Amino acid sequence: MKKIYIVIYSCYDDHEIYGVFTDKMIADKFGDLYGGYVEEWEVDTIADKIREGLNAYSIYLNFGDATVEDIYENLPVTINQCLNNAAEESLDGFHVSLFAKNKEEAVKIAKEKLYQYKQLHNL
16 A cells, blocks of 8 residues: 655644655654654555445445345445444444445445354354
């Protein structure tokens, strides 16, 4: 993954970006010189998924029998969850966010995650 380094200056609730760098050493030096701190960010994570032909899916499964309750494709609000392969039990079932080539593959992966979750928690 490609990374960038963002130098940020903060004063109370005020935050300002002082610079963006591809070289961590330069970012650290710049931050030291101007009183900022450095945050590291990965870039092009979504671009890599698009190049691979993957779509973002948000899937809600019935916790008991793993039937699909809802499935959403390429919903912008779930992109970060998909990047983290989020899987969690919720009040109304089991929610999984992931990248996959198609709905069938996404459902298969989501059901595998539910099975793993149940085994991990002895359910």
